[in-house]
Amino acid sequence: MKGLKITRRQLIKNAAATGILLATDFSSAKKKPSGISLPRLPYPKGALVPFISKRTVSFHYGKHHRGYVDKLNRALPGTEFEKMPLEKIIKASATKPQHQKIFNNAAQVYNHTLYFKSMKPRGGGSPKGKLAERLNGDLGGVTGFRQAFLDAALGQFGSGWAWLVEDQGKLKVTRTANADTPLAHGQTPLLVIDVWEHAYYLDYQNRRKDYVLAFLDHLLNWDFVAEGLFD
Numbered sequence: 084m085k086g087l088k089i090t091r092r093q094l095i096k097n098a099a100a101t102g103i104l105l106a107t108d109f110s111s112a113k114k115k116p117s118g119i120s121l122p123r124l125p126y127p128k129g130a131l132v133p134f135i136s137k138r139t140v141s142f143h144y145g146k147h148h149r150g151y152v153d154k155l156n157r158a159l160p161g162t163e164f165e166k167m168p169l170e171k172i173i174k175a176s177a178t179k180p181q182h183q184k185i186f187n188n189a190a191q192v193y194n195h196t197l198y199f200k201s202m203k204p205r206g207g208g209s210p211k212g213k214l215a216e217r218l219n220g221d222l223g224g225v226t227g228f229r230q231a232f233l234d235a236a237l238g239q240f241g242s243g244w245a246w247l248v249e250d251q252g253k254l255k256v257t258r259t260a261n262a263d264t265p266l267a268h269g270q271t272p273l274l275v276i277d278v279w280e281h282a283y284y285l286d287y288q289n290r291r292k293d294y295v296l297a298f299l300d301h302l303l304n305w306d307f308v309a310e311g312l313f314d
Contacts, residue, residue, distance in 0.1 A: 118159070119169055119189075121152045122196050130204045134297040139285045147281055148195040155188035169193055170266060177267035187262040194244055194264050198277045202302040210305040213313060221254035229299055231256035236278050236295045245295075247274035249312060273311045274303070 124144055129137035155172075159165045164172045164185055173193060176186035209215065209225045222228045228247070235258040236245035243260040248270040250257075257265060265272045276282075276298050283294035 118156045119152055119192060121149050122199075125200055126204060131202060131302060134286075134301045135202075135283075136286050139283070142285070143277075143282060144195075144199065148192070148199075151188045151191040151195065155185065155192060158185050158188060164189075173264060173266050186267075190262040190264045190267065193266060194262070194275060195277070197272055197275050198244075198282075200307050201274045201276065201304055202298065203304040203306070204302075206302045206304050207300045208303075208305070210309065212309075214305065214309045217254055217312065222256065228254075228256065232276075232299065233292075233295055236276055237292055239278050242279040245276050245278060246270075246272055247308065248272050271311065273308045 124140070128140045128144070131140060159172075162182070162185065164176060164182070167175065169189055169192060172189040173186065176182040176189065179186075210218065215225070218224055218228050222231060232245055232247065235256050239245060239258045239260065241260065243258060243263070245258045246256065246265055248255050248257055248265045250265075250270045254273075255270070257270070259265065276295060278291060278295070283291065287294040
């Protein structure tokens, strides 16, 4: 029943009150009473072949994503963030330099969770309906979005992320460096690509543009964008 569905946006808005962990929203795995859980991948590790290999997903998810979860859980006990849900940890630690380690690992758990949900097998193409209308009004349509997103992903020097966000009621393409996330800046993340080298180097070496184009043309999950924007 539609009325029973908890969407990503509802979870973000209600997390402080409910205590639900965003990281576990993206899986059907059992929620732990405390700590942050590694979410289950939304597809098999080989589902994105030939555009992202099973080997890359295995390392990216099983080593990097899991590593951030483990480091965060080791850092939380005894701090003011210990009982907070993930997104509240990010917002509360972002302005406290003495807790940079907690912010970095929490934000990386969040960013990676959205990244894996931003893709699906046989993705890409163009959205329809209300999402297409919003893209037309705010970003010059799919063509405008693609160019802005490509520019953001290629223009990010070193490690980081390119994003589609909602910012004060408007769609916007932006980029962040290292572990930074739009969630810490009052924006609603809708779509993200990871441009840290570990996300693509085994498959594309230094050809970041080829990786980004594969994401846009074959993997982009418009359903996930629409869910975050309208549900």
